[in-house]
Amino acid sequence: MKSSPFQNRLIQMPKRFVINLSIGLLVVFGLLFAYKSSSSFTGIQQNDPAKLGFLFQTDKQNTTREISFLTYEKRFCPSVQQCELLKPLWNGPSRQVMVPKYGLTTCIIPKNFSTVFTSILCYIFDAIAYKKEVKDMMKDTFFVRRCQKYNEIFTWTARKNFQSARGGKWRNYMIIREPVERFISGFVDKCILAKTHPEAHFNTRVDPCYGCEENMTCFIQNQYESLQAISNGKKDVHQVENAHFSPQTWHCQMKEHFTDYHFIKYTPSKIAVFLDELLAEFEFFGVPKNVTDDIREQVVGRATFHATSGTNYPKRYRNEIENSQYLKEMLIKMYYYDFLYLDFELPLL
Numbered sequence: 365m366k367s368s369p370f371q372n373r374l375i376q377m378p379k380r381f382v383i384n385l386s387i388g389l390l391v392v393f394g395l396l397f398a399y400k401s402s403s404s405f406t407g408i409q410q411n412d413p414a415k416l417g418f419l420f421q422t423d424k425q426n427t428t429r430e431i432s433f434l435t436y437e438k439r440f441c442p443s444v445q446q447c448e449l450l451k452p453l454w455n456g457p458s459r460q461v462m463v464p465k466y467g468l469t470t471c472i473i474p475k476n477f478s479t480v481f482t483s484i485l486c487y488i489f490d491a492i493a494y495k496k497e498v499k500d501m502m503k504d505t506f507f508v509r510r511c512q513k514y515n516e517i518f519t520w521t522a523r524k525n526f527q528s529a530r531g532g533k534w535r536n537y538m539i540i541r542e543p544v545e546r547f548i549s550g551f552v553d554k555c556i557l558a559k560t561h562p563e564a565h566f567n568t569r570v571d572p573c574y575g576c577e578e579n580m581t582c583f584i585q586n587q588y589e590s591l592q593a594i595s596n597g598k599k600d601v602h603q604v605e606n607a608h609f610s611p612q613t614w615h616c617q618m619k620e621h622f623t624d625y626h627f628i629k630y631t632p633s634k635i636a637v638f639l640d641e642l643l644a645e646f647e648f649f650g651v652p653k654n655v656t657d658d659i660r661e662q663v664v665g666r667a668t669f670h671a672t673s674g675t676n677y678p679k680r681y682r683n684e685i686e687n688s689q690y691l692k693e694m695l696i697k698m699y700y701y702d703f704l705y706l707d708f709e710l711p712l713l
C-alpha cells in the first residue's frame with residue numbers, strides 16, 4: 365500500500381527542504397528564468413498545494429516530470445484569462461464514510477468500485493449486524509446502502525460527531541484512478557452499457573450523455589463545457605455525467621484536506637492485489653481476520669464491478685484516444701490537475 369509519491373514527498377518536505385534548500389532555490393529560479401514569462405506565467409494558481417512547494421519541489425536528479433507539466437501548463441493556460449485547464453481543486457461533493465471503531469474513513473469519488481468499498485466499510489463498521497442483515501454484500505448497492513444513515517457524512521466538519529477509537533487518529537483513504545482509464549470506463553459504463561441495463565436508469569436521466577450516443581468526441585466537448593460552467597458557478601454538479609466525469613481533485617474537499625488523505629491507486633484488472641493490500645492494512649488497524657477473509661471471499665472473483673471489461677469498448681476507445689490529438693488535448697484540459705496532484709503521467713501529445 366503506497367501513498368502517492370507526491371504525498372510522501374510532501375510529508376517529508378521539511379527535512380528535504382532543509383537539506384536541499386539552496387539547490388532547490390537555484391533550480392526554482394533557474395526554471396522560472398528558463399520560462400522567462402514570469403509575468404504571464406500562472407505557475408499553479410494561488411490557494412492550492414502548489415504553495416507548499418508542490419510543483420517546484422524539483423529533485424536535482426529529475427526535473428523531467430516538472431518540466432513536462434510546466435510546458436503543458438504554459439500551453440493551455442498562458443494566463444488566468446485564457447486558461448483552458450479546468451480549475452484546480454474546485455470544491456465539489458464530499459461523501460465520507462466513517463468507521464470509528466478502527467479509526468478508518470474513506471471519501472468516495474463516485475464510480476463503480478466505490479459502491480463496493482462503501483459496503484466493505486459498512487461491514488467492518490458493525491460486522492455482526494452486517495452479517496445478520498446483509499446476505500450478499502455485493503448486492504448492498506448504492507440504492508440499498510445499509511450503513512448510509514449510520515456512518516455517512518457530507519462535509520469534513522461533520523466528522524466532529526465521530527470519535528476514532530485509535531486515540532482520535534484517523535486513516536483517511538481515497539481511492540483514485542488513472543484519469544484516462546477512468547474516463548474511458550465511465551464513458552463506456554454511463555453512455556453505452558447503461559442503455560441496456562435497466563438498473564442504470566439511462567432513460568430517466570436528463571439528456572443522457574448529451575445525446576452523443578457512442579461519439580466520444582461529441583461527449584467530451586459537451587462534458588468539458590459543462591464542467592467549465594460548473595466551476596464558474598453557472599451550473600449544478602448533481603447530474604450523473606458531471607458527478608462521474610468531474611476531476612477527482614474536485615471531490616472530497618481536497619483544497620483544504622489534500623495532505624490528510626492516504627491515496628490508493630485502483631485498477632479494476634488488479635482487484636485481488638489491491639484488496640490484499642487494503643485488507644492487510646485493515647488487519648493492521650485491528651479488523652479481525654475472519655472479517656477480512658470473508659470480505660476477500662465475497663469480493664474477489666465477483667464480476668460486478670468490472671462491468672466494462674468483458675466488452676471491446678474500452679479497447680476501441682483507448683485506440684481512438686491514442687490516435688487523436690484532439691481527444692488527448694481535451695483530456696489534459698479536463699484532468700491536468702488530477703495528473704499533477706495524484707501523480708499520474710500526462711498523455712503525450
Ligand SMILES: *[C@@H]1O[C@H](CO)[C@@H](O)[C@H](O)[C@H]1NC(C)=O
Nearest residue numbers: 423425426427428429430709
Ligand atoms: C525521472 O522521471 C521519469 C519520468 O517520470 C522516470 O521515468 C524516471 O525513472 C525518473 N528518474 C529518476 C532518477 O528518478
Ligand SMILES: *[C@@H]1O[C@H](CO)[C@@H](O)[C@H](O)[C@H]1NC(C)=O
Nearest residue numbers: 576578579580581582583585
Ligand atoms: C462526432 O461528433 C463530432 C462533434 O459533435 C462530429 O463533428 C463528428 O462528425 C461526429 N462523428 C460521427 C462519426 O458522427
Ligand SMILES: *[C@@H]1O[C@H](CO)[C@@H](O)[C@H](O)[C@H]1NC(C)=O
Nearest residue numbers: 491492495652653654655658
Ligand atoms: C469472527 O470471530 C468472532 C470471534 O470468534 C465472532 O464473534 C464473529 O461472529 C466472527 N465474525 C464473522 C463475520 O465471522
Ligand SMILES: CC(=O)N[C@H]1CO[C@H](CO)[C@@H](O)[C@@H]1O
Nearest residue numbers: 476479480561564668669671
Ligand atoms: C457494484 C456495482 O455497483 N456494480 C455495478 C457496476 O456497473 C454495472 C453496469 O452499470 C452494474 O451492472 C453493476 O451492478
